[in-house]
Amino acid sequence: MNIALAQINVHVGNFAANLAKMLEYTAKAKAQGADIVVFPELATVGYPPRDFLEFDDFVDQAEAVVHQLAEAAEGIAIVVGSISRNPVVEGKDLYNSVYFLSGGRIQKVQHKTLLPTYDIFDEYRYFEPAHEWGVVRYQNKTIAMVVCEDSWNVGNENPLYKINPMDRMMEHNPDLIINVSASPFAYDHAAERIEVLKANCERYNLPMYYVNHVGAQTEVLFDGASIVLHADGTVIDEMPYFKESMRIYNTEEVDKKDNVSGEEAKEKIRLIHDAIVMGIKNYFGKLGFKKAILGLSGGIDSALVAVLAARALGADNVRCILMPSQHSSDHSVNDARALAQNLGCQYDIVPIESIYDAYMNVLKPHFWAKEEGLAEENLQARARGMLLMAFSNKFGSILLNTSNKSEMAVGYGTLYGDMCGGLSVIGDVYKTECFELARYINKDEEVIPDNIITKPPSAELKPDQFDSDSLPPYDQLDAVLYQYIEMTQSPQDIIDMGFDEALVKRTLRLVNINEFKRYQTAPVLRVSRKSFGMGRRMPIVAKYLS
């Protein structure tokens, strides 16, 4: 039997486009001799559809897509994830299901049991868990169809769930497992995913055909990397990262371990780079925008964003605005200009001094006898934000936010100033990782002027200002932040690791008192296991470690 795994990039709620894409892949798979073509979890509606699931009309349209796919399932079977209605009056109104379509109709629907409700996932918000488990018989094979998380309660030491749907399916003695997933990217997640799938194969002594989403849905990035595993857990093939594609596997060849290509290399910084480029590209493409704009300061963060944007959208579509003030050093403008020239991006120089002066003129009588301070520093950052938004509005381009994860964490940024933008490109990349990313980008040639990477970081909002005046050294800061944010460690745990007590307490306090700023920032392309945004939900008005 030939099974085509189609890791596709769909668009949330875009039923017509998603259907057309699946019909096209179905025709292609059929032409290439596939017996089954497999699409990911909730492929009809995109993942995550979020509260659109509360609209009956949205559910109706998803059902219509499944029916149209069923009609196309002639001479080939289609396995596809979609929603289905719960016919019982009690419980949530929907199931997250996988459909087996063949002979022009729906042959089998299996619902998902384990509903991820953590981090970015909200599945219990919408779905009722499965209470029955079956298999489907097709071409003399018995197939267990599984949705994503249902394979994730195998081989864990601290399982999140009390039941294991895989065990229940095995009562029907399937010959193979097909898993349709929406498993988001994080730089250390692909390795974990393979371990979990291997544990399934080994436990049940069955091969697995696993298909994942690819592409970005706002902040959530899917890497694809669909996998075929032998019954002994050997990785037969791993499909491309960050690229829509389809591959066809012959089940006998898989069982005989013919053509084992094995796993792809997983280098953290390269994965982050490729994930972000895809994230930018899809954010613009799916919103119907082409052009980006950003403020280029001469620092490393905006330099990185410029490079990543140029790679995602083409240098022609990225416009850099240099906005020097009286506190900007000469090298800032020169470095920024050199970068724009290296990339081949349009750049404009728009000094902000006259704007700043206009603000201070009207504010002077009201600020009488007050010392200069934060308000004045923020005004500079905000004058830049407003100029960028004016360009954005005038030319129909989206402003890219250039804040990194370290400064977002501790609130080292100006709300409505440098925190402006429609998309946070590197908001899930710590400053120390920004340096790694810059060096990765420069590995073959000096794309980012070396001086941008080597000079000490500065906001340049007052004379001789450096980040190190207000913040601990980034290597220490980032290590503490990682332990608190990604690993949810307590202050005492982190101090016990050898970090300075004052540094730890101050850092955690800064994280917690700056929740109000993060609440109002753009969606952050998620590359780690714990990104700011929908996967980290904190109250603003709280008093904890603050």
Place this chain on the structure above:
Amino acid sequence: MNIALAQINVHVGNFAANLAKMLEYTAKAKAQGADIVVFPELATVGYPPRDFLEFDDFVDQAEAVVHQLAEAAEGIAIVVGSISRNPVVEGKDLYNSVYFLSGGRIQKVQHKTLLPTYDIFDEYRYFEPAHEWGVVRYQNKTIAMVVCEDSWNVGNENPLYKINPMDRMMEHNPDLIINVSASPFAYDHAAERIEVLKANCERYNLPMYYVNHVGAQTEVLFDGASIVLHADGTVIDEMPYFKESMRIYNTEEVDKKDNVSGEEAKEKIRLIHDAIVMGIKNYFGKLGFKKAILGLSGGIDSALVAVLAARALGADNVRCILMPSQHSSDHSVNDARALAQNLGCQYDIVPIESIYDAYMNVLKPHFWAKEEGLAEENLQARARGMLLMAFSNKFGSILLNTSNKSEMAVGYGTLYGDMCGGLSVIGDVYKTECFELARYINKDEEVIPDNIITKPPSAELKPDQFDSDSLPPYDQLDAVLYQYIEMTQSPQDIIDMGFDEALVKRTLRLVNINEFKRYQTAPVLRVSRKSFGMGRRMPIVAKYLS
């Protein structure tokens, strides 16, 4: 037996303060002859604690509070909601529990079964549901202790859950029910809540002592309104709305229906008014701020916010900034000034023309040959936003956002301009409700100058501009928005109600394409059943009705 219901206003994560408050109420209840004092759901940690629950250290501190309360439970029993750890390795790590403390120790812990995971609720994200149900015996009474939602699967036609924990508890033949809740305010929710509780009493023929939170936790408002019901469903007493308080009820008197005071009146606009005043007050108080600032345009929205802020914080703590431009009409400044004077608030006049000109001067060469339009309109709104933030930074005051729900819905507002602010005061109040609220405020005297209420709404960003140039009449717009946002109706449903098809399609499209703006706005004080913010989760990059 005397039962004290203590509807208290706690602070998320502020363990020391929450413990002190509960010890104080316990002492008071004891002094007044209470046998039991009851505190709300998760009273130790505040509701909702959100992802702080993922921190072991946070859980440890909650457990410590329960133990300290247990020590104080001598000569009086304490019923209190808190978290508890799941000792089983499988499943979520925590339970949402109610504790019965007496004789200096924990006598009984009952976990919550039905975990609300919809709208603003995320309980399945953190908690394992109960699998066992018991009662507690105290002073010859058998008591069923219930957490909030566990009473909500009774009497519903479309129950959200498959099991009914109340039925299970009844197997132990309790004499009365104590329910500890965190049931948020919405203007039509209190009536629904009473119906549900009545259905419980009637079904089980038992009296219910129901205690709720009061106070604001960021955007979520709790109205208190704790209730005692007779076994036949009669409301014996309803405690005050929006006010911390404790009342003691004698169970024999309740059973005999002595002293029936019945329900409070529930007038929508008055409830919204009082809820918002409490919301502002708690937002500032719990963050440790005193002073508010806002832009007063002469329109109805900012006028309302000024009044509500003055009532919450005192007129002395509210500063109004009038920022006229060349497009401002004379009456705008005069009306705004008259309002500030009526309220007794400080006001400043800061014209924006010179700032606008400074922007346009530096932008002119870049905007060459482009027509004036949205970019220029937005610049005015943004110059105002920046001025307000400068005042906020300089004087340590929080900027209040003045957007209403209608304009937030359709994106009729400028990001980083009039959408600035730390708290959205009326972001859950439709424009037509703003008029009702203004008339309610003026019912005894003209607090808001009449001209502000009667003149046609205008953003005044270009000559002779009126909201009605860009938007449908507010009565129609708000009715369509309500059907879509609160009632999740489809376009066809709404058209079938008699609304114009073009109007409906345009409105729904505007709602959906403006998700990116709402993503970056301040938390909205929630007064309806569906507010923008944490209770309405939509993807930005989607293609549905857009």
